[in-house]
Structure formats: C-alpha cells, structure tokens
Amino acid sequence: MPKSPDSEGVPRLMTVSEIALEHGVSRQTVHSYRTTRDDFPRPVEGEGSTRPRFRADEVAAWFAANPPRPGKRTDLATRDEGASMEATGIAVPPGAALEAAREFVQWLRAQLDEDERVARAATLGPWVQSGIGDYGWTVDFGRPGAGVETADTEQGLADADFIAVHNPARVLREIDAKRRILDLYATAVEDRLALRARMREVIHSDADEFGRLHLQESELIKTAECLAPVTRLLALPYADRPGYREEWEWRP
Secondary structure (H helix, E strand, O other): OOOOOOOOOOOOOHHHHHHHOOOOOHHHHHHHHHHHHHOOOOOOOOOOOOOOEEEHHHHHHHHHOOOOOEEEEEEOOOOOEEEEEOOOOOOOOOOHHHHHHHHHHHHHHHHHHHHHHHHHHHHOOEEEEEEOOOOEEEEEEOOOOOOOOOOOOHHHHHHHHHHHHHHHHHHHHHEEEEHHHHHHHHHHHHHHHHHHHHHHHOOOOOOOHHHHHHHHHHHHHHHHHHHHHHHHHHHHHOOOOOOOOOOOOOOO
C-alpha cells in the first residue's frame, strides 16, 4: 500500500470537505466513515476553528488501507466527466478545482499584461511635480513639452502629487512584483496538474511511487493554500474588469 506521508514539522490538517475532494468521495461518505469505522482517524484538537480537522497523512494511510468500493468514479477522469473503474487505491483528487485555478491565473496574467501595455505606452519619465505653471500645478514627464497641469487649487496640488507618484516606472515595478507572486502560485498549480497525471499512471502498478507522489502533492497543496489568498487579493483591483468572478474575492 502507499506509504503514509508524514511531512516534516507541523502536519497538514484537512477538513471533511477537503478529505472528500482529495480522496474522491462525498462528504456524506466521510461522515459515514467517521461514525461507523472505529479505525478512521480522529480529529486533531486545536483552537481557532469549529470545524473538525484531521491529519492528512493519517487520512491518506487510512484510504490506502480502505479504498472506496468499486463503482462509477469521477476522481481519475481526465476532465472529471466520469469514468468507470475498479477503485483499488487512493483516489486522485478531481481536476475541476485545479482547472479553475488555472483559469484564474490566466485571467489575472491578462490584466497585468494590459497594465504593462498602458504603462509602456506612456512617457517613461521620471515624472516630477514641478510646482505652479502658467495655469496650475505642473507634472513634468521628463521630456521637453511632455507633462500635464492641474488646477491652481489645493485639490489640483493633490492631483498633481498623485499623478507624479503613480508614474510608469513605478507601475512597471508593481506589475513585476505581482507577476512574481502569481508565478509562485501558478507553479504550484501546474506542478500539481502534472503530478496528478503521473499518479493516474501508477495508482494500480506502483504503490511506493504513488505514496511518494502523494507526499509531493501534499506539499504543493500547502504552498497553493498559502498563496491563494494573496493572489485573490491581487485580483481585487481588477474587479470592475470583464471576466472577474465573484467567487474569486477572498473572504477569510
């Protein structure tokens, strides 16, 4: 049977919903295991959550020893369309959530690309608030004849300062930083998709390899879980753009 993954340090904890998703069964089935099977892992006591949480390595080992019954399964289907198979090993998690994550990454990349296009089309600068001009407060774009003027008022001064601060060079640096964060998340998503393909290949033929891959996937899951809130918040400024989905908004 696959080796029980035991990560270094604090073990990954899972809710009932996460167990159902990762092991290809329904939440009702997980609840049934909890109430009818004395050997099913016990929840870990802890503070900060009212939902029971279980050690992922203990759950994986239990499913390895107690695979779901044969029947109509969707967990190994390439696009989750359903596939008849004999369930004789740990289920590979459904790919719908991973594909949704990939769509989110593609959409956010497109928004950053658009911001970069606009920033590079503007005068690079440096942009400097250079005081009162003929008609109001002036922002010099660092090239003869390039710049803007705002009203000769306190509000005009605030507007000029804002324009100067949000110059193309700064915008491009912000885009680069956001892309680096998004790349970390996207790598975890793409690596897990590739890992799942390999897990499908060995699920019945190489238990040791499957156990090793399952451990690797646990690490990728933890990485994605840590980065998901950050990437969702990066998308929030673009909520008014076409294609943004309400389910992408991060809610603790």
